[in-house]
Amino acid sequence: MTRLLTTSFAALLATTAIAQAEDWTGYTYSSVSTTAAVKGMTRIGERVAEETGGDLTITLHLGKTLQIASSDITQAVGDGIVDFAADFFFSGNVPIARVLNLPMLIENDEEWAKAYAALEPILVEAFADQGVVLLGGYRYPEQTIFTTFEVNGLADLEGHKIRVTSPEQGHFIEEFGGAPITLSGSEVPTSLERGVIEGVLTASAGGAKNWHEFLPYNYRFPVNYGNSMIIANVDAFEALSPETQETLRKIVAEEGPATTAAFLEDEEVQKKSQSEAGMTLVNAAEGDAAMAREKLAPYWEAWAEENGEDYVQALKVVRDAIGK
Known part of the structure; x- marks a missing residue:
């Protein structure tokens, strides 16, 4: 009887364990x-x-x-x-x-x-x-600028169509005279071939890992994360x-x-590999970061105020944390 009870108890435990999984x-x-x-x-x-x-x-x-x-x-x-x-x-x-x-x-x-x-x-x-x-x-990694045309500074974006993944990235492109375009990742290669877009904001280890053959230039300017x-x-x-x-x-x-x-x-x-494959990597020009920061700072405030008090508070929390 004891052995039977022990066996039954063990079976019950096993059943319970399975039920909890x-x-x-x-x-x-x-x-x-x-x-x-x-x-x-x-x-x-x-x-x-x-x-x-x-x-x-x-x-x-x-x-x-x-x-x-x-x-x-x-x-x-x-x-x-x-x-x-x-x-x-x-x-x-x-x-x-x-x-x-x-x-x-x-x-x-x-x-x-x-x-x-x-x-x-x-x-x-x-x-x-x-x-x-x-x-x-x-x-x-930081989202930088990959293009089909030569870029040596942010001013070179003027008049060009750049694929973005958010309205915020789109605003950045517009600040420098470019035209932001939103596309799914699967549409990017064909759009680059056809000239629908002339560049993308992405990381070397992100989209550029798959699209590098269409993008001979990379301006190493950190737009956002x-x-x-x-x-x-x-x-x-x-x-x-x-x-x-x-x-x-x-x-x-x-x-x-x-x-x-x-x-x-x-x-x-990927940066090394893309460079060795013929991509031209250009470091951010002196002064571009300060100039872009000055241009975009009012946008941060406008973005938060447009969305409401919670956003204003969230922006303040972030700016206080990074001292900016």
């Missing part, structure tokens, strides 16, 4: 498995499964493999269509986060770290309003045990910065 659906905007972004998300899934003893597993789906538009990822997580995701195109759902992407506001790694740390409580609340838990994120948020559905997250929640947060807190570091390392590799 969670298998999440993960998603990323990136469709290329070899990018630092996807590798980082893959590591998170592998570590979560191992460090929770299988209590949480994450099946990661690459961009375009699910019927989710890149601009709808945060909404899809909030609606529970997927449980976990990396979202680069979150600004439509959480527009206050775009303060981090204002051109010429954040100009180096140190400023980024200070700005993000100061703004994080506001971001956590803003994502929570979407039914999403903000767990962390990673950042791409782009970043991705790593998020989870709030109900799915709260259904996890406290121990599993803590483990997931810890892993994301480690792998987010590791992904950023991998991008920065790849940026140098």
Whole structure:
């Protein structure tokens, strides 16, 4: 009888463990498995499964493999269509986060770290309003100017059509007489070939990694930074045990910065490779940064005031943090 009870108890424990296990659906905007972004998300899934003893597993789906538009990822997580995701195109759902992407506001790694740390409580609340838990994120290298025409200074942008990924980048191009055009990444190569656009704002380890053959010039002027948020559905997250929640947060807190570091390392590799393949890399001209900063500073204020008091406060938080 004792042996039977012991066996039954063991079976009950096993059944309970299976019932508590969670298998999440993960998603990323990136469709290329070899990018630092996807590798980082893959590591998170592998570590979560191992460090929770299988209590949480994450099946990661690459961009375009699910019927989710890149601009709808945060909404899809909030609606529970997927449980976990990396979202680069979150600004439509959480527009206050775009303060981090204002051109010429954040100009180096140190400023980024200070700005993000100061703004994080506001971001956590803003994502929570979407039914999403903000767990962390990673950042791409600085967005610089890649073109089909020679550029030796910002004045050379005048009259040229440049692909941008945000209204804020578009305003930067307009300040220097260019015409901003918004296109999906898949449209860029054909548009460059046909002359629909004559340049793009991206990173060497970002879009230029795929489009470099169409872009013989790179003006190494840091316009702004782009970043991705790593998020989870709030109900799915709260259904996890406290121990599993803590483990997931810890892993994301480690792998987010590791992904950023991998991008920065790849940026140098790609710059060298692109230069050796014939691309002309030109360092920012003396005085361009100060001139651009002076031009764009009034725009930061106008952007915040147009969007409301919360944005004004968010901008102040960032500017106080970086002393600008």
